Amino acid sequence: MKLILKVWRQKNSSDKGRIETYPMENVSEHMSFLEMMDVLNEQLISQGTDPIAFDHDCREGICGMCSMYINGEAHGPDRGITTCQLHMRKFNDGDTIYVEPFRAKGFPVIKDLTVDRSAFDRIQHAGGFISVNTSGNTQDANAIPIPKDDADKAFDAATCIGCGACVASCKNASAMLFVSAKVSQFSLLPQGKVEAKRRVLNMVEQMDKEGFGNCTNTGACEVECPKGISLENIARMNREYLKASVASE
Amino acid sequence: MLKSSIAKKVAMSLSAFFLMFFLLQHLAINLTSVFSADTFNELSHFMGTNALVQYVLQPVLLFGVVFHFIMGFVLEIRNKSARDVRYVKNNGSANSTWMSRNMIWSGLVILAFMFLHFVDFWIPEINTKFIQGDWSGVIAGEEGYRYFTELQHKFVSPIRVGVYCLAFVFLALHLLHGFNSAFQSVGANNKYTKGLKKFGVAYAILVPLGFIIIALFHHFNH
Ligand code: HEM
Ligand code: SF4
Numbered sequence: 001m002k003l004i005l006k007v008w009r010q011k012n013s014s015d016k017g018r019i020e021t022y023p024m025e026n027v028s029e030h031m032s033f034l035e036m037m038d039v040l041n042e043q044l045i046s047q048g049t050d051p052i053a054f055d056h057d058c059r060e061g062i063c064g065m066c067s068m069y070i071n072g073e074a075h076g077p078d079r080g081i082t083t084c085q086l087h088m089r090k091f092n093d094g095d096t097i098y099v100e101p102f103r104a105k106g107f108p109v110i111k112d113l114t115v116d117r118s119a120f121d122r123i124q125h126a127g128g129f130i131s132v133n134t135s136g137n138t139q140d141a142n143a144i145p146i147p148k149d150d151a152d153k154a155f156d157a158a159t160c161i162g163c164g165a166c167v168a169s170c171k172n173a174s175a176m177l178f179v180s181a182k183v184s185q186f187s188l189l190p191q192g193k194v195e196a197k198r199r200v201l202n203m204v205e206q207m208d209k210e211g212f213g214n215c216t217n218t219g220a221c222e223v224e225c226p227k228g229i230s231l232e233n234i235a236r237m238n239r240e241y242l243k244a245s246v247a248s249e
Numbered sequence: 250m251l252k253s254s255i256a257k258k259v260a261m262s263l264s265a266f267f268l269m270f271f272l273l274q275h276l277a278i279n280l281t282s283v284f285s286a287d288t289f290n291e292l293s294h295f296m297g298t299n300a301l302v303q304y305v306l307q308p309v310l311l312f313g314v315v316f317h318f319i320m321g322f323v324l325e326i327r328n329k330s331a332r333d334v335r336y337v338k339n340n341g342s343a344n345s346t347w348m349s350r351n352m353i354w355s356g357l358v359i360l361a362f363m364f365l366h367f368v369d370f371w372i373p374e375i376n377t378k379f380i381q382g383d384w385s386g387v388i389a390g391e392e393g394y395r396y397f398t399e400l401q402h403k404f405v406s407p408i409r410v411g412v413y414c415l416a417f418v419f420l421a422l423h424l425l426h427g428f429n430s431a432f433q434s435v436g437a438n439n440k441y442t443k444g445l446k447k448f449g450v451a452y453a454i455l456v457p458l459g460f461i462i463i464a465l466f467h468h469f470n471h
């Protein structure tokens with residue numbers, strides 16, 4: 001099929017950037033979106049132009065690196081997938097497709113479609129962990145009884161791959177879905193209870209410092225999240241935060 | 250206080266709960282004007298002269314309203330600045346409702362309406378009672394309390410009635426998202442949420458509709 005791509009090009013973080021138009025022919029509908037981008041880059045290289053920089057790694061929906069905003073949606077029009085899992089059969093012959101980087105003050109553009117998501121790492125460092133004694137007499141995690149319901153919910157929260165689609169989709173560039181998934185994953189389990197208060201206070205503080213917006217509960221994040229992380233997690237984080245604020249000295 | 254994003258959201262939600270409760274009470278009193286001028290007069294006189302209502306609840310209400318829209322602006326400014334470069338193409342309707350994305354606009358329409366409402370009802374009341382010192386609730390030479398007659402006068406102009414109705418449509422839009430959003434903000438998302446959503450839709454439509462019906466009723470019956 002024939003496509004017209006309108007891709008955001010930006011040399012570096014200080015460049016203003018602009019949309020460039022690239023017509024493409026003979027795009028196979030079996031290609032993934034990233035494969036289509038590879039083909040486009042081959043074309044650009046053979047024409048002597050700078051290829052389009054974009055993030056990717058696993059290409060099977062588990063690393064969360066591929067971060068494109070396609071036709072006004074994070075990871076494109078399909079649901080429950082990342083960009084590497086998006087296929088060209090979702091588009092029609094003759095379509096014009098806009099490809100932009102994820103946009104948020106907390107995710108500055110590095111080059112073209114690549115953005116710096118290290119803000120998520122710093123939020124994780126602020127509290128997304130548990131401390132266990134590994135001196136040799138560590139308790140076997142399987143020996144700790146956990147209600148099935150809690151284990152399931154914690155597991156669901158833990159499937160978050162930190163892709164940032166929630167931030168990209170949110171009209172407020174809020175990171176609350178991501179942070180709430182990380183908070184929930186631990187707070188639901190006995191191992192996470194010890195540091196629960198400190199964790200939620202510190203992670204939210206870091207989230208605010210990174211310049212992400214507030215939540216208006218539009219639910220856009222939940223719809224666009226490739227892992228189906230639920231808004232229930234944000235409610236849980238708000239509860240945890242309230243509890244921790246009231247109880248902290 | 251209220252430094253963090255979540256603290257702000259919770260405060261926003263609490264002020265919104267308070268406003269939604271106030272709205273119910275306001276509607277209940279207004280509804281009596283449709284059925285009985287006397288009941289409406291009695292209730293209005295009570296609310297207008299009771300010390301607890303005038304000196305405690307009224308300031309609390311004013312604070313609640315001002316707090317809600319100031320916090321609305323604070324959140325909006327922070328949220329806008331969290332995305333310094335906008336998307337060239339953004340498809341918001343693919344993942345969220347118009348209402349949820351435009352709370353600031355429906356809120357601003359309500360704010361404009363409240364300005365009109367204050368000029369219409371509240372400022373004359375304050376003038377009569379606090380400046381002229383007349384707490385009698387009657388107009389010299391006329392029979393009975395003045396409240397019902399004053400209400401009727403306000404709804405004579407079709408333009409004013411039209412503006413009132415339009416404002417309440419925006420209140421409905423604000424509440425269609427706001428009602429359940431307020432619960433989510435305080436962390437209430439559980440097995441009752443599904444049922445509560447339906448209740449929220451009913452509240453968001455019926456309460457503004459009630460005010461619209463009252464305005465239309467008095468417009469056509471005076
Ligand atoms: C009687 C009048 C009003 C009622 C009953 C009301 C109700 C609500 C409710 C229930 C919410 C959801 C709260 C939450 O998500 O936690 C809300 C949010 C909001 N309201 Fe109002 N509201 C009223 C007037 C106003 C006015 C005058 C403004 C002025 C701008 C305003 C601006 C906002 C904004 C911007 C939000 C969204 C905040 C956010 O989550 O980002 N509202 N309102
Ligand atoms: S919550 Fe979903 S959208 Fe957000 S970072 Fe995690 S996986 Fe990505």
Ligand code: FES
Binds near residue numbers: 056083
């Ligand atoms: S490249 Fe790893 S999720 Fe897409």
